[in-house]
Amino acid sequence: MPPKTVTLETVAELAGVSIKTVSRVVNKEPNVSARTSDKVQAAITELKFRPNMAARQLRGQRSYSLALVYEPPSSEFLTGILEGILPVCRENSYTLLLEPLAASESREHINMVIERRLIDGFILLPPLSEDRDLIRSVLKAGLKVVLVESALETQDQNLSVSKVGIDDFAAGVEMGEHLLRLGHKRIGYVSLREQHNMANQRGEGLKTAMKAAGLPKENFLYARGQSSFESGYEGGKVLLENDTPPTAIFAGNDYMAAGVISCARDMGLNVPEDLSVAGFDGADLSKMFVPPFTTIQQPLQVYGEWAAKNLLKAIVNPNATPITKILDHKLFNRSSVRDLSE
Known part of the structure; x- marks a missing residue:
């Protein structure tokens, strides 16, 4: 049965190492062999040792x-x-x-x-x-x-x-190629907040995939979003009110994709019969929404x-x-x- 008060000294004695070695293991410091670390961890587990945080901070x-x-x-x-x-x-x-x-x-x-x-x-x-x-x-x-x-x-x-x-640009290219394989040649993109340069590489990837497919640049339509459901709704409205609206819209995240779908419904359009929609992030929302929508999942x-x-x-x-x-x-x-x- 472990003693009521367990100290670094107690752990060191059971593990057969120095107190300094125990301290190094507890503090996740380098230069401790895996074998020694395992011995110390086994002693810590057996003794139910809990480091004194105040002492750790002071030392x-x-x-x-x-x-x-x-x-x-x-x-x-x-x-x-x-x-x-x-x-x-x-x-x-x-x-x-x-x-x-x-x-x-x-x-x-x-x-x-x-x-x-x-x-x-x-x-x-x-x-x-x-x-x-x-x-x-x-x-x-x-x-x-x-x-x-x-x-x-x-x-x-x-x-x-x-x-x-992740490679957001490559993910955007992959989504673009996916939509192109399914016959979409006029595609809209709803961006995230302007400050989020990494995520907006997703739109650049889509644009690159469309260019590689030989489509004219005017077939890529753009609307600025703010990452929220509401901005997805507004971005979808901008794209769908175009004189020649897209057949598919790729939103920079799943919440905006949900906003696009809601906007399409309010405009009397059915998804996917009249408009295809894809998102990004792989949020649970993407599989719970009606219809469940295509997305790219981030880990x-x-x-x-x-x-x-x-x-x-x-x-x-x-x-x-x-x-x-x-x-x-x-x-x-x-x-x-x-x-x-x-």
């Missing part, structure tokens, strides 16, 4: 807290990211602060968090992951940051940080897990080489797109 001059900073996106996007981050934080005895930050909002609170070193590192979601000023503020304070879905060339402008995402949970793990690595080893990780996406073909090639 390591760390807060053992991370911050996720985001401009309020769809709830599904944020939830997917959190499902990846939170298990990593729990496994490493870190807490996670959620810091919503709208584009028009003052940065005073975030700057205070940075200046007071209330956290050890930041994970930035789009479009804040493309905010150079915010990233520089974090790095200037000596803190670490990992970017999710960012178009920034992170080796330039002293932004030497890691980032994770949101993997984004969160990868970002959290690599942020912790950077905190422990400040000289680690930054990594750019490109993950796979997947196209789901559903009943919102009509085959005109038959």
Whole structure:
């Protein structure tokens, strides 16, 4: 039966290693062999040892807290990211602060968090992951940051940080080729917010696929969106009121695709009989909507897990080489797109 009070010394004695080695394993520091680490972890499990967070903070001059900073996106996007981050934080005895930050909002609170070193590192979601000023503020304070879905060339402008995402341009090309194979030759695109350069590569991919198919540039129609259901509705209306409307509309995310479908219905059109619609993100909404719509899925949970793990690595080893990780996406073909090639 384990003693009532379990200390680093207790764990070290059971594992047959030094107290310093136990401390290194607990703090996820490098230069500990896998065999030694396994022995220490086994002792920790047997003794039900829980690190003293106050002591860890005092010894390591760390807060053992991370911050996720985001401009309020769809709830599904944020939830997917959190499902990846939170298990990593729990496994490493870190807490996670959620810091919503709208584009028009003052940065005073975030700057205070940075200046007071209330956290050890930041994970930035789009479009804040493309905010150079915010990233520089974090790095200037000596803190670490990992970017999710960012178009920034992170080796330039002293932004030497890691980032994770998909190839949005390639995903846009794939969606374009899919629609073209199904006989669509006049296609509209509803963009996301202007600040989200990475995501809007999806529209550039569509345009490139249409050009490669030999279609005239006027066959690509464009409407600016703001990532929301309402902006998808308005963007769909702009495209459908064109003198020669598109036969298919590709929306930059699933919430805007749902808005396009609702707009089409209000205009007396049926999906997919009169208009085909596709989205992006792979949100549950895409398969629950009527009709379920074609979409490209981003691996949101993997984004969160990868970002959290690599942020912790950077905190422990400040000289680690930054990594750019490109993950796979997947196209789901559903009943919102009509085959005109038959």
